[in-house]
Amino acid sequence: MTEAIGFLVHDTARLFRRELNERMRHSGVTGLQWRLLAYLARNEGTNQVKLAEFLEVEPITLSRMIDRLADAGLLSRRRDPDDRRAWCLFLEAKALPLIDELRTAATLLAEEAQDGLSADERAQLAGYVERLRQNLSRKNSDSNNQNQAA
Incomplete structure (x- = not known):
């Protein structure tokens, strides 16, 4: 094997993200926004600090992204009951059909990627x-x- 496993895994993930982004381009949601929405679908009510760590983005970058998604009616912020300075994030009903569409597209892409196995x-x-x-x-x-x- 001439390629390092880290490179192969990274490049495969990059190609997967690129293809999924292309399939979901019509939604107007970016790849990073998709990751945010998908994370919230599994971890609704998480706070912005945990989400920034997961997405590996700076808090200001995340704040801007959340602003755009909130303005689009896809998520909402609520005060963290344990920390008055923090916000917890929740999906809005408008996001659910998009999440379902993303899951379907990801499942189909995974099937295509594993063709022949x-x-x-x-x-x-x-x-x-x-x-x-x-x-x-x-x-x-x-x-x-x-x-x-x-």
Whole structure:
């Protein structure tokens, strides 16, 4: 194998994002906005700090993106009951059909990307990629714990 696994995973994810963005271009929602909406669909009520960490964007960038999505009627902010300075984010009803459309497009794209793989190969691939993710998540958690202890 001539390509490093990190490059292959990154390039595959890049191609997947590019194709999904192309399929969803008609919605007027950017790829990063899609990631935000998809995250909220799984973690509704999360605060902006956690969301910025997940999306790996600066808080000001996230704030502007949230403003645009709120202006479009796709999400709303509510005061965090545990922190008066923070806002929790919630999807609005208008976002739900878009989320469903995104899920359908992502499922179809995943099917196309796995064309020619048997059911066993698909399961193995998913297992291997999940193991990579767990290894990296564990390493990041260990690094964060060491940094906090110092």
